[in-house]
Amino acid sequence: MLSRVADSVYWMSRYLERAENVARFVDVNYNLSLDLGNRVREQWEPLVYTTGDQEVFLENYGNFSQRNVINFLTFEMKNFNSVLACLSGARENARTVRDIISSAVWEEINKFYLYVKNSAGDKRLLEEPHDFFHQVKRSSHLILGLLDATISRDEAWFFAHVGRLIERADKTSRILDVKYYILLPTVTDVGTPLDSIQWAALLKSAGALEMYRKSRGRITPRDVVDFLLLDREFPRSIRFCLSEAEESLLAILGTSHSHFRNEAERRMGQLSADLDYAQVDDIIKSGLHEYLDGFQDKLNAVGAAISDSFFQTSPAASNGAVLAK
Amino acid sequence: MCFDAYDSEGFYDEMFDAAGKPRLRASLLADKISALNDGELSRRQQAAERALLNMGITFNVYGHEAGTEKVWPFDVIPRIIEHAEWQYLERGLKQRIRALNLFIDDLYHDRKIVKDGIVPADLVESGKCYLRPCQGFDPPGGVWCHITGTDLVRDADGQFFVLEDNLRCPSGVSYVIENREVMKRTFPQVFQGLGVVAVEDYPEKLLETLQFVAPKGCDDPTVVVMTPGPYNSAYFEHSFLAQQMGVELVEGRDLVVSDGYVHMRTTHGLKRVDVIYRRIDDDFLDPLAFRPDSTLGVPGLAEVYRNGKVALANAPGTGIADDKAVYAYVPQIIKYYLGEDIILPNVPTFLCSDEKQREHVLANIDKLVVKPTNESGGYGIVLGPKATPEELVAAADRIRENPRNYVAQPMLNLSRVPSLVDDRFEGRHVDLRPYILYGKDIFVLPGGLTRVALKKGSMVVNSSQGGGSKDTWVLGSDVIPTVTNVAGDVVVPPEPPSGPTQRQMQTTS
Numbered sequence: 001m002l003s004r005v006a007d008s009v010y011w012m013s014r015y016l017e018r019a020e021n022v023a024r025f026v027d028v029n030y031n032l033s034l035d036l037g038n039r040v041r042e043q044w045e046p047l048v049y050t051t052g053d054q055e056v057f058l059e060n061y062g063n064f065s066q067r068n069v070i071n072f073l074t075f076e077m078k079n080f081n082s083v084l085a086c087l088s089g090a091r092e093n094a095r096t097v098r099d100i101i102s103s104a105v106w107e108e109i110n111k112f113y114l115y116v117k118n119s120a121g122d123k124r125l126l127e128e129p130h131d132f133f134h135q136v137k138r139s140s141h142l143i144l145g146l147l148d149a150t151i152s153r154d155e156a157w158f159f160a161h162v163g164r165l166i167e168r169a170d171k172t173s174r175i176l177d178v179k180y181y182i183l184l185p186t187v188t189d190v191g192t193p194l195d196s197i198q199w200a201a202l203l204k205s206a207g208a209l210e211m212y213r214k215s216r217g218r219i220t221p222r223d224v225v226d227f228l229l230l231d232r233e234f235p236r237s238i239r240f241c242l243s244e245a246e247e248s249l250l251a252i253l254g255t256s257h258s259h260f261r262n263e264a265e266r267r268m269g270q271l272s273a274d275l276d277y278a279q280v281d282d283i284i285k286s287g288l289h290e291y292l293d294g295f296q297d298k299l300n301a302v303g304a305a306i307s308d309s310f311f312q313t314s315p316a317a318s319n320g321a322v323l324a325k
Numbered sequence: 326m327c328f329d330a331y332d333s334e335g336f337y338d339e340m341f342d343a344a345g346k347p348r349l350r351a352s353l354l355a356d357k358i359s360a361l362n363d364g365e366l367s368r369r370q371q372a373a374e375r376a377l378l379n380m381g382i383t384f385n386v387y388g389h390e391a392g393t394e395k396v397w398p399f400d401v402i403p404r405i406i407e408h409a410e411w412q413y414l415e416r417g418l419k420q421r422i423r424a425l426n427l428f429i430d431d432l433y434h435d436r437k438i439v440k441d442g443i444v445p446a447d448l449v450e451s452g453k454c455y456l457r458p459c460q461g462f463d464p465p466g467g468v469w470c471h472i473t474g475t476d477l478v479r480d481a482d483g484q485f486f487v488l489e490d491n492l493r494c495p496s497g498v499s500y501v502i503e504n505r506e507v508m509k510r511t512f513p514q515v516f517q518g519l520g521v522v523a524v525e526d527y528p529e530k531l532l533e534t535l536q537f538v539a540p541k542g543c544d545d546p547t548v549v550v551m552t553p554g555p556y557n558s559a560y561f562e563h564s565f566l567a568q569q570m571g572v573e574l575v576e577g578r579d580l581v582v583s584d585g586y587v588h589m590r591t592t593h594g595l596k597r598v599d600v601i602y603r604r605i606d607d608d609f610l611d612p613l614a615f616r617p618d619s620t621l622g623v624p625g626l627a628e629v630y631r632n633g634k635v636a637l638a639n640a641p642g643t644g645i646a647d648d649k650a651v652y653a654y655v656p657q658i659i660k661y662y663l664g665e666d667i668i669l670p671n672v673p674t675f676l677c678s679d680e681k682q683r684e685h686v687l688a689n690i691d692k693l694v695v696k697p698t699n700e701s702g703g704y705g706i707v708l709g710p711k712a713t714p715e716e717l718v719a720a721a722d723r724i725r726e727n728p729r730n731y732v733a734q735p736m737l738n739l740s741r742v743p744s745l746v747d748d749r750f751e752g753r754h755v756d757l758r759p760y761i762l763y764g765k766d767i768f769v770l771p772g773g774l775t776r777v778a779l780k781k782g783s784m785v786v787n788s789s790q791g792g793g794s795k796d797t798w799v800l801g802s803d804v805i806p807t808v809t810n811v812a813g814d815v816v817v818p819p820e821p822p823s824g825p826t827q828r829q830m831q832t833t834s
Binding site (some may be wrong): 007011014018030031034035049050051052053054081089093127128130131151170175177178183197200210212213214215216217218255282289291296297300303304 | 508509514515516517521522523525526529532535568569570571572637732765825826827828829830832833
């Protein structure tokens with residue numbers, strides 16, 4: 001597969017996942033804000049911090065009002081991570097690889113982009129965004145299903161899958177970091193139930209509340225962290241994402257487990273193993289934020305290595321056994 | 326769309342006072358609704374109904390073809406309860422449940438209240454829900470009625486009364502939570518600035534309660550919800566609660582008694598069950614102990630329970646306290662056990678088992694509401710002022726035949742809430758069913774289920790008889806939310822910091 005094509009498939013997939021996650025964060029936050037009365041700053045500002053785009057926000061908007069934040073995260077093209085900007089990116093990438101992905105996938109991505117673009121002028125939407133975000137999540141899930149059901153498990157699929165899971169792991173780590181910080185339990189509070197509605201909202205941001213209940217029962221900060229970070233089975237937990245991403249990454253070159261043929265595989269394997277043997281109590285004790293910050297740093301390094309190993313292929317960089325299919 | 330033409334017609338209206346002015350903070354809501362364009366409210370109403378259907382929030386109707394699902398009618402105008410009003414209700418309900426629990430415990434132990442002549446012995450003995458085998462039993466934590474849904478009504482003066490204590494398997498709490506979800510989805514902007522108290526943590530509290538009552542020595546108890554099955558009218562609720570708590574929903578046939586414990590049959594073999602939130606009546610729990618023809622129950626369950634190896638919520642035998650003849654004694658019961666006057670009054674009740682009171686009932690049957698002492702769901706109730714002469718004669722005959730089975734109460738003019746009828750507002754009568762959990766502490770879910778009689782003039786709110794529901798909004802003390810800290814104190818959280826700085830996200834190279 002051409003490096004350029006792999007690059008596009010990978011980013012198409014990352015941007016789609018990013019769009020869905022941003023939509024999910026905003027939707028859950030909106031729902032929660034209806035319960036919290038008038039403390040607007042506290043409700044909406046952290047969301048902009050989640051995406052790391054507060055500087056772009058402040059350059060373009062005056063205050064963290066609900067309208068401003070929803071617009072910024074959803075439609076603002078100056079924000080590269082808004083839902084619309086992500087979809088625009090996903091569609092651009094998809095357009096260049098239309099011959100690789102199935103036409104069903106292309107068509108849904110195109111429709112998805114057009115739907116969000118056409119919604120951008122709808123003033124009412126900023127006041128009542130639920131139906132819109134619901135539709136965004138649906139579209140994302142539809143594309144996910146199509147990718148699964150209409151594409152052979154070849155390199156394109158594996159690159160798409162790796163992209164999606166890396167993105168998802170990153171997003172889960174961000175929402176966990178920001179919300180945990182705000183709800184701010186001291187070390188002695190961990191393990192006791194605090195305000196369950198707020199913690200439940202954090203779980204909902206990752207679509208995790210119902211599965212959390214089945215596996216952990218009552219809500220405690222410690223178990224919430226453990227579930228979103230280290231659960232073995234939940235498809236949005238960071239550990240699950242890394243372990244699946246590793247599998248797909250290795251499948252691209254056919255590398256067997258615990259081996260590596262390039263920097264991407266090495267870093268991915270290391271990070272995934274790190275999570276396999278991590279323990280939540282240690283992490284909380286030495287600081288969740290520090291841990292997640294370090295994790296994001298390493299995950300970014302994995303992303304950079306994937307780019308170097310697969311997308312920037314030059315005579316100097318070789319994957320050893322890389323053979324053109 | 327405005328309320329100008331709205332007329333409370335002499336009834337107590339939950340939203341407007343007698344002069345037609347919105348009550349206290351209801352004015353904010355009234356303003357928001359008035360500001361909507363014509364037709365907007367009807368569109369919201371339709372969107373809400375669609376959402377309920379899509380979410381599958383339905384109930385099964387008995388007497389129709391099996392499997393008939395209906396959306397329970399929902400009216401989009403919420404019912405508001407002011408903060409101070411709610412505090413009063415909460416106090417009253419806690420007092421009542423505490424006393425009723427002591428009463429049940431006493432009945433199945435020393436019966437001091439009978440010996441002291443407060444409650445007649447034959448009233449207890451003749452109660453259909455009195456379970457002799459429970460005599461001497463000590464449920465974990467001394468709690469019998471873990472989950473209660475008390476029916477409240479408000480009369481023409483705005484005074485709240487307790488109408489019924491539902492201590493057996495009260496249903497409806499799933500609608501409280503889902504109605505809120507539907508309102509948030511379809512009508513979000515009315516919430517803003519009102520400080521409506523959240524109801525979403527009920528499943529958490531319920532799970533906490535159920536885990537608390539586990540048999541001694543269970544560190545990590547396995548809780549299940551037990552349903553009669555998918556044809557039960559409340560099946561939606563059973564599956565909802567199981568899902569929201571993350572526990573198994575079981576039928577009787579999924580459970581088996583072995584080695585002195587209750588187990589569920591799983592693909593990995595038998596798994597012990599410690600706490601059963603059962604949504605089936607006492608009679609059906611165990612064919613060996615109660616009704617032998619019950620196919621819904623688990624043979625041997627009662628014995629495991631008696632041996633303290635499994636907990637049942639609510640405890641079998643609890644129903645004696647929601648016998649409507651016992652109800653009449655609740656003011657005395659509260660005084661007897663707590664030494665307090667009743668906070669939330671009873672509706673005056675005539676016991677047909679008492680000769681003098683029976684004569685009064687028979688002489689005034691056309692003005693009274695006659696109720697069977699042991700039915701629920703509105704079945705068997707005769708509304709004197711609305712009944713035909715033939716129905717009244719039949720009711721009087723039934724009373725003479727079996728006086729113990731009937732009580733009578735004056736007809737109350739239930740309060741009303743504006744409801745949407747063909748694009749305008751009309752008052753419709755409502756009641757209120759708050760839900761109370763009794764585990765380590767007593768917790769009252771803020772608000773509860775507001776049932777509304779959607780037929781013009783009707784005062785019957787039961788879902789089986791043309792009733793619908795509304796979202797119920799308890800307004801917070803102010804708009805600043807509070808949280809309960811580890812010490813159990815309710816505190817206003819400090820303004821939190823903005824959050825840890827996150828890295829820029831990676832983008833296409």
